[in-house]
Amino acid sequence: MGISERTARNYCAKGKIDGATLVGKTWNIPADATLPGRRSKAKGSPLLAALKEQQSTKMRGGIYHRVQIDLTYNSNHIEGSRLTHEQTRYIFETNTIGLADEVIKVDDIIETTNHFRCIDLIIEQAQARLTETFIKQLHSILKSGTSHAAKSWFAVGEYKLLPNEVGGIETTPPSEVHQQMKQLLHDYNNLKYPNIEDIIDFHHSFEAIHPFQDGNGRVGRLIMFKECLKNGIVPFIITDELKLFYYRGLHEWPRIKGYLLDTCLTAQDNFKALLSYFKIKH
Secondary structure, X not given: XXXXXXXXXXXXXXXXXXXXXXXXXXXXXXOOOOOOOOOOOHHHOHHHHHHHHHHHXXXXXXXXXXXXXXXXXXXXXXXXXXXXXXXXXXXXXXOOOOOOOOOOOHHHHHHHHHHHHHHHHHHHOOOOOOOHHHHXXXXXXXXXXXXXXXXXXOOOOOOOOOOOEEOOEEXXXXXXXXXXXXXXXXXXXXXXXXXXXXHHHHHHHHHHHOOOXXXXXXXXXXXXXXXXXXXXXXXXXXXXXXXXXXXXXXXXXXXXXXXXXXXXXXXXXXXXXXXXXXXXXX
């Protein structure tokens, strides 16, 4: 059924698979067992409902507030931003930046405020079908107003014009990006019930294509968060502490899926603890 062993064990332990019995350390699962139903509508997803409500009311101190700060700080920090978690929080809460004897790149500040807007977009469009237009919109918002935006070769909100690489590995040539993205989205959107492994697999393929000149990692992680919300899956945030495991997992995914999957499941466990704190069912 396309789910990991860890996910299957969790379902069994929580009684979500009818007829599953534990014998020693082994779960015996009936051959005709079915997966627990997935919630795909906002009204059936307590997390998405809470995010939408708190977004509309501009509520502070809740899960929306926390996601904005934690996801923005960690995703930007992985890509080299020097803003601290507290500075990110301050920008979100006050729309200002307080600095004392410190040099901060203007792009770090701009991309932080832009990332807040990207998160608003993925919450608003959580249930929408994933398209090239939407992905380009995320990139356009993220890089708008940065120093990159002033460079004609950078193509903000459009696919890359120049070849690039990631971690010393070649990526898809600019002339082939559109076709490969079109095929990737076609294959993904044809999945009836995407699970967490499908979403991570999409993320790996997206990063391998590396469709934009820069900002691919942040756009890719935003997409993962959105697709988890859409498919009733607890989302996750790759923290700076998990960065090296995350990069290793991306590199090894074609051969050993367990590295990246375990990293994402660890991040998911951390997010589940956050949901439990905020009394949000998951």
